[in-house]
Amino acid sequence: MSTLKGKILAGKVLVKPQAAEEKTSSGIIIPDSAKEKPLKGEVVLTGAAKKDEAMEVKAGDMVLYGKYSGTELNIDGEDYLLISQSDILYIA
Template identity: 35%
Template sequence: MSIRPLGDRVVIKRVETEEVTRGGIVLAGTSKEKPQEAVVIAAGPGTAEVKMEVQVGDKIIFSKFAGTEVKVDGQEYMILKQDEILAVIE
């Protein structure tokens, strides 16, 4: 199954990073914040008013409370509007 976003929406997958404290302790997944970095998996066609500025494969930073989390075939994704994306990492 695949996800095809509509309009100016994008499907992203969070980039999982291992977080280590100053003392060298690796934090477990439940005790740390979810990352705000992700990779664009799919992008909609845009709208007459909104030209899509991101494309598949772009690494992005998005708003902390953005989007909707979905689970497809056991994988977790987020669907959000392009205006909730803050920056593209180059």
């Protein structure tokens, strides 16, 4: 994983999205249904805690998040997704 020197705002999480099909060693499988599928990714960067919300994830955590969460960013040639921590569904 490339090391990012930048930072993000409080309450935010920068995620490196992963391919939806593969089954990781932690065993997360994306359900194959008509419903909106959660996606997974690795946390790369986290912002500071907000006044009413502690940060509960850290860099390296594998997380599930909703399909339409966040904003895509390309930094140093890599694609990332910036989401709010509250968009995270599960931390493997």
